[in-house]
Amino acid sequence: MNEHDARTDRKPEAPEHPQDRPLTPFQERLGRVAVQWMAAVNTAALRLSHGRVASHVPGGAPICLLTTTGRRTGRSRTVPLLYLPLRGDQLVVVASRGGTSTHPAWYLNLRADPRATVEVGASRREMVARDATATERAELWPELTGVYPRFDTYQHRTARLIPVVILRPSSPTSRTAAVRPRPMPPGR
DSSP: OOHHHHHHHSOOOOOOOGGGSOOOHHHHHHHHHHHHHHHHHHHHHHHHTTTSSSOBOTTSOBEEEEEEEOTTTOOEEEEEEEEEEOSTTOEEEEOOGGGOSSOOHHHHHHHHOOEEEEEETTEEEEEEEEEOOHHHHHHHHHHHHHHOTHHHHHHHHOSSOOOEEEEEESSGGGGGEEOOOOOOOTTO
16 A cells, blocks of 8 residues: 555544634633623623513523622622522532633632522522532433533533532522512612
């Protein structure tokens, strides 16, 4: 076999899908700014409408508001997240951050302090977070990608294992607390 035959006998590699490629540092910075802006708009819409507006992604998956305590600042931090209802009053969220190379801040905050507040529609619950075990993650991942297929794209894009987080109510009485409308600041 000559050199030409050896080159033509090789099967060409399948072209890599652009969405599966790792993000460049510039793409990660740009994405972070875009996500922060969209998260602020989504959070405002959910709160102002008491969960009637912006409560689902276009594909139909539900969105909750997760409030954590900043691990460095101690200030409350709220982010909108897609969630999956789990047995009882538990919820599952995914720390994908769009497949970037680092974990989202809310996940790092939960690792420092697992207590959180979750708003779904007009209800607010105090919850406690924990990482799903490897077995739980393997069972939940197909359900999660069923409601939001981009999670698979995100996992292919990054070298880190995207954490799956299970939130459970911290007390039985916290699960049905209604969210009261926030008064508008004076002068607005």
